[in-house]
Amino acid sequence: MSVRKIIWADTYDEDGYPYPQGLMDLNLGVIDPGLRCKTCDQKASDCPGHFGHIELAKPVIHVGYTRMIRKLLRVTCRSCSRLLMGPEEIEKVIGTEEEGTEVVSEKDIKKEQVCPHCGVQQLKINFEKPTTFSEIWVEDGHKMEHKLTPADIRARLEKIPDDDLKHLGINPEVARPEWTILTVLPVPPVTMRPSIILENGQRSEDDLTHKLVDIIRINQRFKENQDAGAPQLIIEDLWELLQYHVTTYLDNEVAGCPPARHRSGRPLKTLSQRLKGKDGRFRGSLSGKRVNFSARTVISPDPYISVSEVGVPLAVANEMTLPIRVTQFNIEEARQFILNSPDRNTTGGPCGANYAIRPDNRRIRLSGANLETVAPMIEPGWTVERQLRNGDIVLFNRQPSLHRMSIMAHRIRVMDGKTFRLNPAVCPPYNADFDGDEMNLHVPQTEEAQAEARILLSVQENILSPRFGGPIIGGIHDHVSGIFMLTNGVKWFSRSQVLYILSHGNPDHLPEPGKVENDVPLWTSKQVFSLILPVELNMVFRASSCLNCDSCKKEGCERDAYVKIEDGILKCGTIDKKAIGAFDGQIVHRIIRQYGMKRASDFIDDLTRLAIRGIMLFGFSFGIDDEDLSRTEYGQIREVLDTAAMDVERRIRIFREGQLEPMPGRTLEETLEMQIMQVLGKARDRTGEIAGRHLGLNNSAVVMAVSGARGSMLNLTQMAGCIGQQSVRGERIMRGYDDRTLPHFRKGDLGSEAHGFIKNSYKSGLSPTEFFFHAIGGREGLVDTAVRTSQSGYLQRRMINALQDLKVAYDGTVRTTGGRIIQFRYGEDGTDPSKSSYGNPVDVKGIVESVLKEEC
Amino acid sequence: MGTPLNVLEHVMVPEHHIMSEEEIKQLFSTYKITTEQLPKMYHDDPTAKMIKAKSGDIIRIIRISQTAGRAESYRHVIKRSKK
Numbered sequence: 001m002s003v004r005k006i007i008w009a010d011t012y013d014e015d016g017y018p019y020p021q022g023l024m025d026l027n028l029g030v031i032d033p034g035l036r037c038k039t040c041d042q043k044a045s046d047c048p049g050h051f052g053h054i055e056l057a058k059p060v061i062h063v064g065y066t067r068m069i070r071k072l073l074r075v076t077c078r079s080c081s082r083l084l085m086g087p088e089e090i091e092k093v094i095g096t097e098e099e100g101t102e103v104v105s106e107k108d109i110k111k112e113q114v115c116p117h118c119g120v121q122q123l124k125i126n127f128e129k130p131t132t133f134s135e136i137w138v139e140d141g142h143k144m145e146h147k148l149t150p151a152d153i154r155a156r157l158e159k160i161p162d163d164d165l166k167h168l169g170i171n172p173e174v175a176r177p178e179w180t181i182l183t184v185l186p187v188p189p190v191t192m193r194p195s196i197i198l199e200n201g202q203r204s205e206d207d208l209t210h211k212l213v214d215i216i217r218i219n220q221r222f223k224e225n226q227d228a229g230a231p232q233l234i235i236e237d238l239w240e241l242l243q244y245h246v247t248t249y250l251d252n253e254v255a256g257c258p259p260a261r262h263r264s265g266r267p268l269k270t271l272s273q274r275l276k277g278k279d280g281r282f283r284g285s286l287s288g289k290r291v292n293f294s295a296r297t298v299i300s301p302d303p304y305i306s307v308s309e310v311g312v313p314l315a316v317a318n319e320m321t322l323p324i325r326v327t328q329f330n331i332e333e334a335r336q337f338i339l340n341s342p343d344r345n346t347t348g349g350p351c352g353a354n355y356a357i358r359p360d361n362r363r364i365r366l367s368g369a370n371l372e373t374v375a376p377m378i379e380p381g382w383t384v385e386r387q388l389r390n391g392d393i394v395l396f397n398r399q400p401s402l403h404r405m406s407i408m409a410h411r412i413r414v415m416d417g418k419t420f421r422l423n424p425a426v427c428p429p430y431n432a433d434f435d436g437d438e439m440n441l442h443v444p445q446t447e448e449a450q451a452e453a454r455i456l457l458s459v460q461e462n463i464l465s466p467r468f469g470g471p472i473i474g475g476i477h478d479h480v481s482g483i484f485m486l487t488n489g490v491k492w493f494s495r496s497q498v499l500y501i502l503s504h505g506n507p508d509h510l511p512e513p514g515k516v517e518n519d520v521p522l523w524t525s526k527q528v529f530s531l532i533l534p535v536e537l538n539m540v541f542r543a544s545s546c547l548n549c550d551s552c553k554k555e556g557c558e559r560d561a562y563v564k565i566e567d568g569i570l571k572c573g574t575i576d577k578k579a580i581g582a583f584d585g586q587i588v589h590r591i592i593r594q595y596g597m598k599r600a601s602d603f604i605d606d607l608t609r610l611a612i613r614g615i616m617l618f619g620f621s622f623g624i625d626d627e628d629l630s631r632t633e634y635g636q637i638r639e640v641l642d643t644a645a646m647d648v649e650r651r652i653r654i655f656r657e658g659q660l661e662p663m664p665g666r667t668l669e670e671t672l673e674m675q676i677m678q679v680l681g682k683a684r685d686r687t688g689e690i691a692g693r694h695l696g697l698n699n700s701a702v703v704m705a706v707s708g709a710r711g712s713m714l715n716l717t718q719m720a721g722c723i724g725q726q727s728v729r730g731e732r733i734m735r736g737y738d739d740r741t742l743p744h745f746r747k748g749d750l751g752s753e754a755h756g757f758i759k760n761s762y763k764s765g766l767s768p769t770e771f772f773f774h775a776i777g778g779r780e781g782l783v784d785t786a787v788r789t790s791q792s793g794y795l796q797r798r799m800i801n802a803l804q805d806l807k808v809a810y811d812g813t814v815r816t817t818g819g820r821i822i823q824f825r826y827g828e829d830g831t832d833p834s835k836s837s838y839g840n841p842v843d844v845k846g847i848v849e850s851v852l853k854e855e856c
Numbered sequence: 857m858g859t860p861l862n863v864l865e866h867v868m869v870p871e872h873h874i875m876s877e878e879e880i881k882q883l884f885s886t887y888k889i890t891t892e893q894l895p896k897m898y899h900d901d902p903t904a905k906m907i908k909a910k911s912g913d914i915i916r917i918i919r920i921s922q923t924a925g926r927a928e929s930y931r932h933v934i935k936r937s938k939k
């Protein structure tokens with residue numbers, strides 16, 4: 001393996017020329033331009049580098065193998081080096097069967113026994129990190145210790161017979177155990193430890209070279225002392241020093257060994273450090289890669305672009321390119337790209353080209369100066385690298401890429417500004433928001449890649465999630481609030497209002513007005529919504545705001561929650577999260593099943609525009625006074641809370657008097673706790689009902705909660721009514737001081753206030769003790785999410801590693817790359833969930849509804 | 857000892873049958889596979905012991921499936937190593 005023995009610790013001479021037999025010897029490869037390798041005679045860029053070697057004065061232990069050395073020393077005889085086991089014993093452990101996969105372990109051998117082969121008494125082998133081995137025994141009541149030198153150990157390992165090694169799980173034909181003790185050290189090629197020339201002209205050597213210099217210096221000194229017949233003590237010291245340098249050269253983070261440091265105090269990055277960890281060779285350089293033709297910037301919303309589009313800043317579009325191969329058919333077009341200046345400065349301007357590539361792969365950078373000269377030169381066989389323009393297909397991605405919808409293909413829309421723009425309706429699949437999130441964009445460079453992106457990755461192909469077979473793209477937040485306010489109940493709009501709402505859609509004509517009043521034609525909000533529905537759509541379902549009454553009043557529902565669409569006309573009901581929301585948009589889902597992905601994507605575009613115009617027409621805001629209640633409600637809330645507190649006191653009294661009946665399987669204390677939690681929970685809910693009575697659909701928080709846009713009635717209860725019980729692990733707060741949570745309370749107080757019940761609302765403000773309990777409860781939530789995300793992330797990583805190469809074969813089986821069967825039919829029914837209706841291969845309800853035009 | 861437990865009678869244990877030579881030939885030809893490509897089970901698996909399967913046998917397992925109603929799968933019985 002070695003091309004050169006290295007004996008000098010020096011690298012370069014005064015002229016900057018490598019010393020022969022030094023660490024930068026020309027036989028080890030070249031890194032300086034102009035020189036040629038003495039081994040392969042190639043230039044710096046072509047020579048792969050070659051290994052050299054250092055002959056060590058005495059053997060040293062390889063740190064990576066200390067555990068194996070320890071095991072071998074403990075299971076073999078100190079005199080004859082044979083396995084400390086008779087043939088019968090070996091058979092007992094390994095078994096008689098010919099399979100013979102079992103191996104002898106350290107535990108199978110009795111400690112400090114007599115060798116069954118030569119009868120020598122064995123001694124205890126002590127191992128001290130990082131590389132010290134010694135024998136210990138007791139003599140005349142004194143503990144004796146004898147250090148084993150690497151040479152001793154090597155001698156022992158050499159003597160272990162091949163047959164015994166097989167029982168230990170070592171194949172002697174491949175590797176002998178004495179090879180774990182180094183006598184010769186390989187010197188890696190200079191190509192893997194290049195020196196850097198600093199600005200001031202000084203050379204700065206790689207950490208590995210520094211370490212090798214140390215090793216050679218000590219080795220040299222060792223040899224000289226050895227030859228001069230230096231005293232044993234000095235030899236031992238030098239030996240240990242050599243061992244230290246070789247150890248840190250291999251691994252600079254060994255336990256029990258101070259790391260070798262640079263002059264500046266920084267620990268050296270030696271061999272093992274190059275491989276290990278996140279930025280190491282495996283995770284940093286091999287599994288993780290950087291790519292060209294990608295861009296990254298902050299994202300921001302634009303509800304007026306299509307979900308299948310992405311807004312790209314002009315600066316990005318000007319920098320990124322697509323290769324256009326010049327043929328006789330497109331040569332004029334390609335020439336025009338060159339003639340258009342690459343300095344496009346308006347979003348509407350024609351795209352130019354940044355490079356022209358000659359048939360011999362030489363690149364010509366295009367700039368204002370050479371356009372006129374290059375344009376006539378091109379002919380078939382050239383490639384023109386054209387800038388991005390509207391309609392180009394790109395891949396858009398947000399980390400963490402947890403599912404396939406984390407990378408989707410969008411069409412480009414060149415825009416002003418410096419951010420990527422995306423329709424808020426595609427936020428759910430990316431799990432994106434606009435609080436500073438950044439996203440990546442990749443430009444597929446070949447026609448095949450572009451076609452694949454269009455067919456498989458485009459947004460419209462990914463509306464249905466393979467997770468549950470329902471739409472994952474749909475209205476969010478203001479889309480839901482807007483469409484809810486628009487469609488709830490009956491509202492009449494004048495022509496100008498209707499046109500305002502529809503101004504960003506593209507309706508061909510307005511329907512017949514719903515009524516004419518004083519010669520003024522008026523349309524209902526439901527008529528306006530119907531304009532974006534497919535003409536033959538028929539469906540019946542219940543909105544998010546439905547209370548699931550025992551007997552549904554259907555068309556007569558006072559909440560207008562019974563949705564009926566007949567022949568594409570919304571007859572009654574409110575459109576909200578259930579109808580158009582991401583994750584459960586029923587209308588979106590039905591449109592996909594009946595009209596296909598394209599129509600659904602168009603519907604989402606129309607819908608988001610309509611909803612945004614709707615919410616702009618009505619106006620939507622929330623302020624602190626939206627949490628205000630009237631005096632009567634505050635009185636009622638106080639009354640409810642006082643009654644509850646008294647009820648709790650009463651129950652505590654019953655408990656103290658010993659009159660409490662325990663619930664089956666519970667202690668008295670547990671029974672009391674459950675009763676208190678129940679009473680206080682009910683009280684909180686009652687305050688919510690009281691607050692809810694006052695706050696109607698004219699309150700925007702109620703609109704958001706009822707429509708499913710954001711928040712819940714519980715949030716509203718806590719803002720306006722009462723925050724309620726704070727808990728840790730589902731129980732009232734119990735910890736703190738002796739028998740009490742805080743010094744503000746008496747010892748043993750079981751009352752509601754002493755254990756974290758918050759009477760106040762977020763509006764009224766918390767008392768100091770309440771605030772403290774709230775912080776305790778809040779902390780638990782934070783810790784939970786932090787722990788959960790890290791755990792589920794690791795779980796997901798392991799699952800992806802296990803499943804990544806499985807695929808569905810043409811016969812419907814799921815197989816590994818080796819053809820081994822995992823499932824005999826994919827999912828047992830062979831259904832692709834992303835082509836299913838919530839997991840079912842056929843949407844029976846949908847088909848019946850569209851035929852009967854009523855609920856089934 | 858009390859009454860011996862027959863795992864096959866447990867509600868959560870699917871049907872297990874040892875397949876005949878003829879059935880195995882049929883199975884291998886429909887999926888174009890060899891024994892090595894089948895999922896495995898150990899010879900001392902409680903169900904395998906119950907139906908007296910030996911290593912080398914192929915077992916047909918019939919499950920109640922949430923998605924398909926009824927699903928069949930097949931396993932190759934192998935010997936479990938000692939440790």
Ligand SMILES: [Mg+2]
Pocket residue numbers: 432433434435436437
């Ligand atoms: Mg964010």
Ligand SMILES: [Zn+2]
Pocket residue numbers: 028029030037038039040041042047048049050
């Ligand atoms: Zn070379």
Ligand SMILES: [Zn+2]
Pocket residue numbers: 077078079080081082115116117118119120
């Ligand atoms: Zn011996």
Ligand SMILES: [Zn+2]
Pocket residue numbers: 542546547548549552553554557561562
């Ligand atoms: Zn209802």
